[in-house]
Amino acid sequence: MDKNYKTTGSVVGVISNLVTVKVDGPVSQNEICYVKLGDTDLMAEVIKIIGDIAYIQVFESTRGLKVGATVEFMQHMLEVTLGPGILSKNYDGLQNDLDKMDATFLKIGEYTNPLEDDKLWEFSPTATLGDKVTAGDWLGSVKENWIDHKIMVPFSFDKEYIVKEVVPAGKYTIKDTIAKLADADGHTINVTMTQKWAVKKPIKVYKDKPMPAKVLETGVRTIDTLNPITEGGTGFIPGPFGCGKTVLQHAIAKQAEADIIIITACGERANEVVEIFTEFPELIDPRTGRKLNDRTTIICNTSNMPVAAREASVYTGMTIAEYYRSMGLRVLLLADSTSRWAQALREMSNRLEELPGQDAFPVDLSAIISSFYARAGFVHLNNGKTGSVTFIGTVSPAGGNLKEPVTESTKKAARCFYALSQDRADGKRYPAVEPIESYSKYLDYEQVQNYLANKVSPDWVNEIMKTKNIILRGKEAKEQINILGDDGVPIEYHLRFWKSELIDFVILQQDAFDNIDANTPMERQKYMLELILSICDAKFNFDSFEEINPYFKRIINAMKQMNYSEFNSENFNKYLNDVNQTLQERRVE
Amino acid sequence: MTTQAFQRIYTKITKITKATCTLKATGVGYDEMAVIDGKRAQVVKIDGDDVTLQVFAGTEGIPTNAEVVFLGKPPVLKVGPELAGRFFNAYGTPIDDGPEVSGEEREIGGPSVNPVKRMQPSKLIPTGIAGIDLNNTIVTGQKIPFFADPDQPYNQIMATVALRAEADKIILGGMGLTHDDYLYYKNTFDNAGALNRIISFINTTENAPVERLLIPDMALTAAEYFAHDCNEKVLVLLTDMTLYADALCIVSNRMDQIPSKDSMPGSLYSDLAKIYEKAVQFHEGGSITIIAVTTLSGGDITHAIPDNTGYITEGQLFLRKDTDISKVIVDPFRSLSRLKQLVIGKQTREDHPQVMNTAVRLFADAANAKTKLENGFDLSDYDERTIAFAHDYSEKLLAIDVNIDITTMLNTAWELFSKYFSKAEVGIKQSLVEKYWHNN
Ligand SMILES: Nc1ncnc2c1ncn2[C@@H]1O[C@H](COP(=O)(O)OP(=O)(O)OP(=O)(O)O)[C@@H](O)[C@H]1O
């Protein structure tokens, strides 16, 4: 077949953004095509083929589309452009650079370049003549913001090559040839700083994917202390509306100990993305002292943007994350909300009149979610370096009921579960992560236990378990008190309850909007937890249950003030002193 | 979209259902409007030369030889300064005996604002109602609904808020309004001397329910004209969005779509989001703020309509009757304004965030104490004090008929804290307590 011959077709039917096209040649599943509507080209993707009829989902409004409109098929799947310049960008779900659009309102059929073709980058080569290389191997690097952006052998190069030429250090554009590689047959291939990759195909240019072992610090106590996530780990945050999924994700995006943050706003509010646009260029990463924006890329397909591109947005995010992982970086990918993506799949599956599964979602929903989560992970690269994609998605269950297909499917795929509870949110106990139901399966990993023993303290995992136990016993005590009445239970029950409240108020609750409290480094988390456990271990002298409530409130109050103060500052120590004095009043040795 | 040089007329309808008619026609565009037997209709499906039209007023009485005229364009509204003070139906036709509006014709339901061209909302809208200003402060460019049972006075509250909000234009989108409520709005705005700032798009219970699907887009197209083209501060009132969603449900069921939760179409989230996301703050100063009403059935917010709404809007204002004081309040527990943190403690006094949270927490303690009481347990001294606090808090702050400024709200809250509690029980940052505690 003539490689240059492109299949074309003409529209025969339209229902919303599902369009049927009669084609004059071969087409492939998921192939990208453009539908002509007057002077504009509407981008679309093939989602089903029957005979010479292709069913395509259009990524734009189809208003005004008529039978007979011409369609041109592009011979590739939905792909992103990879290369230096991705960081700090604001993309839509199809990787159009939103800042390159002039009009206030999005224009149908306007597609913009994700990178800058004529920008000069300071390239330093690392490969030398005669090196044997395969896909993903590093040939050199450029400084993207402050990050070492590796220029790699394109991922689609599926053989072994010999480096024939590398340009000397200097300024080049992404379109300039920076290296020439020869394959075994002696064919020479030019390599530039940019390449394209189909978003639905995982990038697998690594040697292996071991079990994750290192904890990824987020500065959020209820995560780091109670249910830590790992570099290359997966987690999800389900919760009813308004319980704090987005606030929690934004906190993680600001504070997490990662080199690169990719935020995918998938079918959520535009104002929440604007918040990031506004804040991130101003905020400083506490670990590096650099602007947060320097390490962040935002992909937004907000809820009023075309529904079909929602699905694309999470894959675009994942592909970019995998790209940076291949450079030996720690990437954190956040998606809010994966339920919107599932709903987009549902809308299309219904239009295709496919047999519906539970709640009218497509029957293969679970498989789709699992294979997406499987793309995250910690990897050993071919050159011995490591990289990771940590993925945390939110889930928005209908009616707040966790027994629904998206939550249940995600639970099978993700290793950390941070369930937000309506009760906690109603009581303004933020972050509303339910401490008893939530879990991190990584705590069971021997590698992670060893890591924590070395990094935090030898006894840390036991202390976590002990903390969880106190919370559970506090809850049980509370239930008994509610059934039997304040004086119908032994004093000990009140004490148990208030110890769990102490943990709740001082460790679990954290003010995401307070400069100091928002971000707690691990050292400080350890200090506070150990202080609290020492209080929980202590014996107290109370004559009646009525003395317990005001006494613990005083301790809680002083410790909350500690949380609001700079660690080890004068104020911090003053409140610590208050705590110790209060303890002395009733502690029995 | 190009308009046709001549209009094509068809007279052969091949299929008629309750809501749709299908006919053979060519050269028809998706979403295009048509008139069939004098009724407005819109293209919802094209399959070869079979074109299916959704007839807004229903298909009753349409014969197979009815005359069908395609208008060559989607639904449009003529926008211009003349819109001010006028009343229209769902098709944008005047219903106030005034002249046709002249102006630029715009497609309704157009594309959304590029997110990078939006500005972060930051201007507080004072309403004088503490359940809003103190606990759930709203800002220009926000979208927020009242969640209310059908018997609550939400239309009165919306009208009050609208008039106090100091907007340049108020756009009322009435869906399934009773004629009395329609007149209520008209009279209230008239009495306040505000009619020339109001533009209304009205579908009453006397009109066909499916027609109301056009109301939000009509209202928001007018809003975009004033906010974007004229840089004005526009407030859009949408009442009642539950009736809007019911109309979506009627259409999707009649078109045999697979229903999802509560027989609502699977696209409910996207359908509602497209409307609410029109709320915006522009850099040039114009803004669209949307205040809507979602009526609940039996207070159930897990029903698909309020549930999807909650996932889209920036909070919700939950109306309920407080039995303590027998007045309607904005419930501090289930209500939320997600944009409040952009302004509280910044454009309002520094103690605002902590005072608000503490008062709500103490109110929650009172609710627990009441449950204890109902279950026949003795109350502790603390319990008694929280109950007394809750009563005062409802009466002096939460009651919907209280109209005071935010600083007075904060002072009142401190007064109540100091009256009923110790400093430790209140647990507010020391520096603030030192400054604002009564009789320090
Ligand atoms: N850690 C926190 N500290 C203080 N307030 C919080 C915290 N988390 C959430 N909130 C409050 O809850 C509100 C809602 O949070 P958020 O927007 O994150 O909810 P959500 O779960 O993402 O809801 P939706 O599903 O509708 O998007 C916030 O606007 C804020 O007022």
Ligand SMILES: [Mg+2]
């Ligand atoms: Mg959210």
